[in-house]
Amino acid sequence: MIVHIVSKNFDIKDSHKLKVALKHDRYNSLEKLFSMKPFEVTREVVASGLRGKGGGGAATGNKWELIPKEHEKPTYLVINADESEPGTFKDRQIMEYDPHLLIEGIINSSYAIGAHHSYIYIRGEYVFWAKRLNEAIDEAYKAGYLGEKVAGFDYKLDITVHRGGGAYICGEKSALLESLEGKRGHPRLKPQQKEPEWFFGGPTVVNNVETIASVPYIINNGFEAYRSHGTYCSPGTMLFGLSGHINNPGIYELPFGVSMKDVIEKIGGGIKNGKKLKAIIPGGSSCAILKADEIKNITLDYESLQQNGSSLGTGGMILLDEDTSIPDAMKNLFEFYHHESCGQCTPCREGCGWVDKILAKLLSGKGSKKDFATILDACDMLNGKTICVFAPSVAFIAHSYITKFKNEFYSLCKTD
């Protein structure tokens, strides 16, 4: 099942050092890259069907095409390395074991969109990884892969690592850019029509670390090679994560379309302590929960998870065994969402805290069945009335927990 496109060099000793990286294909794509016109690079990425790995799954090439051909302000590529979605720990592996792959991807992608400066926005807690990136970037500058003439070609590129200060919402692309502009990380209102993001008025693409790290393979081997993995709607591979009650937690690169059950059993080694699986949160905490009996026919791709009422998200699966209390798990996540709401929109700021409080009441045995109607009302309030999708996705997941495990919630209530 396991394939190695992005993770090819992960197990090679010292693969984060330029000397070793160069022996293992890093910067190989540049010759071909600079023989192509920027629009041809974008066209290749469009044809590959590469989808964003930051959680949304948006088509990468199409996003690049939104950059206006002519613009008086410079164009930027911003790499989202905020990785804060509970259950997600994949971008970190790329930055730790193969930072030069990310740099190579940034060169490829910047050239395609015409950017000459790229920022890597990394979550504040990733001190070790920020240091590792900076060391790799320094090496790349010294060896001439960055700077005035990238690899001797007539193309200038700078990369700057920017550390966040601890705020989940800064993973949302417009909040990230606000933060990069030096402000509080508040998501921006979205325009009606499709347009790029903006950094100090310059047209900007924000892409996840893993997305950009997938680009050199596509340029080197062509879109068909990438499409030979995965499914029609979900081409290629993803770094899937397993955590929670699983025997072999970790990150595994898999083609899209493999059976979720097989991954849990064959790669994950099954549920810890020989217990039975009760539920799974498929791709980071912002995806609707699935009951064990729902996953039989699920495959790991965007279409299958969507058809089954959840989403693929970041591919970070959290497994819950038969002894787990679902209300307790839900309360844990609502403490998270309550804490992480940026507070701009009243429904979100108040609603997340409200649900958290009701869950506390239920868990203390003082709740009643009426409280469920209140949670559903709160979900309604969260849905569709806010600046960013944080609140609607919180509503969506709340709904999945209380409807799928209704009896477990009811059993906490002594009164109607």
Added chain:
Amino acid sequence: MSEFKFSKQNEEKFEKLLTRYPKRASLSLPSLWMVQYQEGWISEDAMIYLADKLGTSAMDILSIASFYTMFNLKPIGTYHIQVCKTLSCKLCGSEKIRSHLTNRLGIKFGETTKDMKFTLSEVECLGACGEAPAMSFNDDYVGNLSIEKIDKMLDEL
């Protein structure tokens, strides 16, 4: 006038960073980090200093610094222990780790020991769910925590 001043090293770093961004305002987070590494926390004085350097008001700096959880607006202990409280860690036994730490250090989460040696915080998912339960110890991550591992670590300090 503020009493705080960047060290020579930070002053140089600041000047260098100015060349990396289209506008000075972008330097707010990098500058706050420099202050925090220099002093351990971000004082009012430092905010006044940064406001001047970044061309904004001290109030603005406070509003930014207080939005992000990692900036300490009061002094903290030499060792900052931040334990993850989110789901994967919880499923893997973080609650036992948390109560052991509060017992051993004799403080609650959010508090600092009287000798200013330890500060204990609980934080949301660190992105170390594969090594749950996890915590950060100053700038480093420690995963696959057990009571024995923590005791050994603290005994060796």
